Amino acid sequence: MVPGVAEDLLEDGHEVLVEAGAGETAGFDDDAYREAGCDVLDDRAAVFDRADVIFEVEALGAIEDGDAEVYREGQTVIGLLGPYEVDDDVLETLAERQVSAFALELIPRISRAQSMDALSSMANLAGYKATVLAASELDKLVPMQMTAAGTVQPADVFVIGAGVAGLQAITTADRLGASVRAYDIRPEAAEEIESVGADFVELDVHADDAADEEGHAQEMDEEFYRKQRAQLGEEVAEADVVITTAAIPGGPAPRLVTEEAVAAMDHGSVIVDLAADGGGNCDVTEADERVEYEGVTVFGPTNLPSTLPRTASDLYANNLRNLFDLLVEEGDLAIDTDDEIVDATLLTHDGTVRAPHEDDGETDG
Amino acid sequence: MVPGVAEDLLEDGHEVLVEAGAGETAGFDDDAYREAGCDVLDDRAAVFDRADVIFEVEALGAIEDGDAEVYREGQTVIGLLGPYEVDDDVLETLAERQVSAFALELIPRISRAQSMDALSSMANLAGYKATVLAASELDKLVPMQMTAAGTVQPADVFVIGAGVAGLQAITTADRLGASVRAYDIRPEAAEEIESVGADFVELDVHADDAADEEGHAQEMDEEFYRKQRAQLGEEVAEADVVITTAAIPGGPAPRLVTEEAVAAMDHGSVIVDLAADGGGNCDVTEADERVEYEGVTVFGPTNLPSTLPRTASDLYANNLRNLFDLLVEEGDLAIDTDDEIVDATLLTHDGTVRAPHEDDGETDG
Numbered sequence: 001m002v003p004g005v006a007e008d009l010l011e012d013g014h015e016v017l018v019e020a021g022a023g024e025t026a027g028f029d030d031d032a033y034r035e036a037g038c039d040v041l042d043d044r045a046a047v048f049d050r051a052d053v054i055f056e057v058e059a060l061g062a063i064e065d066g067d068a069e070v071y072r073e074g075q076t077v078i079g080l081l082g083p084y085e086v087d088d089d090v091l092e093t094l095a096e097r098q099v100s101a102f103a104l105e106l107i108p109r110i111s112r113a114q115s116m117d118a119l120s121s122m123a124n125l126a127g128y129k130a131t132v133l134a135a136s137e138l139d140k141l142v143p144m145q146m147t148a149a150g151t152v153q154p155a156d157v158f159v160i161g162a163g164v165a166g167l168q169a170i171t172t173a174d175r176l177g178a179s180v181r182a183y184d185i186r187p188e189a190a191e192e193i194e195s196v197g198a199d200f201v202e203l204d205v206h207a208d209d210a211a212d213e214e215g216h217a218q219e220m221d222e223e224f225y226r227k228q229r230a231q232l233g234e235e236v237a238e239a240d241v242v243i244t245t246a247a248i249p250g251g252p253a254p255r256l257v258t259e260e261a262v263a264a265m266d267h268g269s270v271i272v273d274l275a276a277d278g279g280g281n282c283d284v285t286e287a288d289e290r291v292e293y294e295g296v297t298v299f300g301p302t303n304l305p306s307t308l309p310r311t312a313s314d315l316y317a318n319n320l321r322n323l324f325d326l327l328v329e330e331g332d333l334a335i336d337t338d339d340e341i342v343d344a345t346l347l348t349h350d351g352t353v354r355a356p357h358e359d360d361g362e363t364d365g
Numbered sequence: 366m367v368p369g370v371a372e373d374l375l376e377d378g379h380e381v382l383v384e385a386g387a388g389e390t391a392g393f394d395d396d397a398y399r400e401a402g403c404d405v406l407d408d409r410a411a412v413f414d415r416a417d418v419i420f421e422v423e424a425l426g427a428i429e430d431g432d433a434e435v436y437r438e439g440q441t442v443i444g445l446l447g448p449y450e451v452d453d454d455v456l457e458t459l460a461e462r463q464v465s466a467f468a469l470e471l472i473p474r475i476s477r478a479q480s481m482d483a484l485s486s487m488a489n490l491a492g493y494k495a496t497v498l499a500a501s502e503l504d505k506l507v508p509m510q511m512t513a514a515g516t517v518q519p520a521d522v523f524v525i526g527a528g529v530a531g532l533q534a535i536t537t538a539d540r541l542g543a544s545v546r547a548y549d550i551r552p553e554a555a556e557e558i559e560s561v562g563a564d565f566v567e568l569d570v571h572a573d574d575a576a577d578e579e580g581h582a583q584e585m586d587e588e589f590y591r592k593q594r595a596q597l598g599e600e601v602a603e604a605d606v607v608i609t610t611a612a613i614p615g616g617p618a619p620r621l622v623t624e625e626a627v628a629a630m631d632h633g634s635v636i637v638d639l640a641a642d643g644g645g646n647c648d649v650t651e652a653d654e655r656v657e658y659e660g661v662t663v664f665g666p667t668n669l670p671s672t673l674p675r676t677a678s679d680l681y682a683n684n685l686r687n688l689f690d691l692l693v694e695e696g697d698l699a700i701d702t703d704d705e706i707v708d709a710t711l712l713t714h715d716g717t718v719r720a721p722h723e724d725d726g727e728t729d730g
Contacts, residue, residue, distance in 0.1 A: 027632035114513035121514045136501035140675035148479035149486045149683040267392035310505035318514040
């Protein structure tokens with residue numbers, strides 16, 4: 001929660017309790033919350049004890065020791081709750097306590113829910129930062145330049161996966177003046193890719209069933225991936241920067257960039273693998289490490305939005321607040337399980353475990 | 366020297382000797398030079414022994430242990446030779462040996478010499494990289510963004526000094542979508558600043574004599590700097606990123622950003638001080654260190670172009686080659702001291718020490 005959004009909630013008549021120091025990494029000290037009208041409590045337990053609704057960043061399945069014990073009877077929890085990783089007994093405990101737990105990861109991709117879609121907010125920031133990180137690590141200039149000492153050719157950036165993160169990586173590389181190519185398993189992504197300034201790379205592989213009914217990429221068979229990898233290798237070899245974004249929530253990331261492809265890149269090139277959390281799109285990737293392989297630097301950051309805490313906090317607070325608004329009627333909580341968004345995100349409610357819904361294998365890039 | 370430019374020299378009928386491993390950091394292995402037609406010698410001493418003309422990156426006064434002993438009778442040396450730092454006895458030795466030593470730092474700012482101006486080539490890269498570094502370290506997004514979760518305001522970038530580095534820092538920040546302001550002691554810089562996308566910040570201080578006859582900034586008195594600092598402090602406090610480029614070659618950098626101004630910036634802001642080599646434009650700067658001060662990160666990189674070795678090598682090789690071409694007539698060295706460029710850059714020649722010319726106190730930003 002950021003002070004500005006807390007202020008909005010207070011104006012709507014809610015009380016806002018904040019744990020002391022909660023905004024520190026995002027640059028908000030406790031006084032900023034006090035000035036906004038929040039109650040700053042020294043004791044984290046007191047916040048959990050007094051609040052009816054808990055806004056969290058990551059909890060339950062999304063963190064190492066996420067447990068259900070901190071929540072009290074009848075409480076509502078909203079946050080990134082790791083619905084694919086959460087233990088069944090944690091959900092059982094929440095249900096027993098009549099906790100209503102909303103997992104933001106499960107926000108459906110419908111236009112009414114866009115303002116609540118924290119994963120999209122964060123993917124957007126990750127895509128931006130992936131390009132900026134690559135530019136700052138690349139051993140050459142990104143933009144073309146005509147100087148008195150000669151013309152500098154633009155860096156060649158290749159983006160794999162044109163979801164929210166991929167499109168923002170392209171946009172940012174294009175802003176910086178790179179020559180950008182991009183690939184997506186979904187042929188219909190071509191138009192979006194071109195609209196943000198990249199050339200669409202078409203591979204000679206069949207991907208008829210690549211998109212599900214929501215237009216998101218599906219998991220394909222091994223033969224498909226083998227052919228895809230071989231052809232992507234040629235594209236990768238020509239690039240100065242490769243940004244991969246083909247993540248499958250709750251599943252392993254497809255391996256798209258081989259060791260051989262990395263080795264074929266020029267010395268000093270950079271790969272940023274945004275799928276590192278699911279094992280990486282690149283053979284060489286190690287989660288949250290910087291790996292040097294045959295002269296190429298490979299980054300596998302699992303939480304780039306956390307390097308942009310001021311922006312990430314603003315957007316995330318808005319996402320939380322927008323979902324919360326959906327749950328409130330005339331100042332009181334009114335959780336309507338018939339609402340598509342509520343239905344999709346609610347892990348436990350009214351004494352029962354409702355989710356996680358089955359993984360639909362969509363690409364989140 | 367890069368293989369491409371070596372090839373040009375070979376085509377012109379020259380022989381090109383390269384020390385083994387010389388191109389490694391720029392991504393060129395010895396085979397690349399061999400393929401271009403160069404002679405790759407394992408022994409550095411052999412290169413110095415055989416060559417008539419030595420191209421160097423930094424030598425003599427520009428490096429720690431720069432000495433004259435490596436050069437042989439009658440040799441010609443071209444490179445960044447640190448003309449303001451070089452010892453008199455080093456120059457005496459060079460003169461005794463009839464060495465012709467060209468210091469690229471002294472290339473005059475005339476249009477005919479632009480293609481040889483290595484400091485401009487490097488300042489351009491430093492300005493670009495300063496912005497990219499700042500963006501990658503800043504704790505928020507640089508561009509404005511309208512997202513479903515709300516509008517993100519652009520980061521505020523303030524550039525001090527609008528020489529080559531400053532103008533490129535502005536250009537790059539503008540490309541990335543920042544809101545950019547810039548200040549220069551020379552009022553006539555306003556037009557250039559605005560042409561690359563920034564707002565010109567005018568201070569209420571008299572700077573009538575700020576520019577010399579070549580249009581470069583002059584050193585001013587302490588009272589001027591005190592007023593300037595006070596007013597700049599207000600501009601700095603509002604910025605998310607401050608990039609300072611007010612360097613005076615061979616002299617100490619003016620102190621323009623006080624500790625108080627840094628402390629007044631938002632938590633998470635970034636300063637890149639490109640004048641760190643001369644002590645820094647900012648009180649907090651330490652050369653080649655990352656300093657955290659009151660929540661603000663202050664970088665004092667003294668050699669950003671070296672982080673872009675591929676581009677830097679290309680441009681520098683062209684600069685060398687262009688100066689070299691001026692010294693050659695029909696395939697033979699013909700050093701004409703009546704030529705303005707030769708006259709300005711030649712430290713020793715024909716048995717005499719000719720330079721360094723007096724420091725004219727120009728700002729190199």
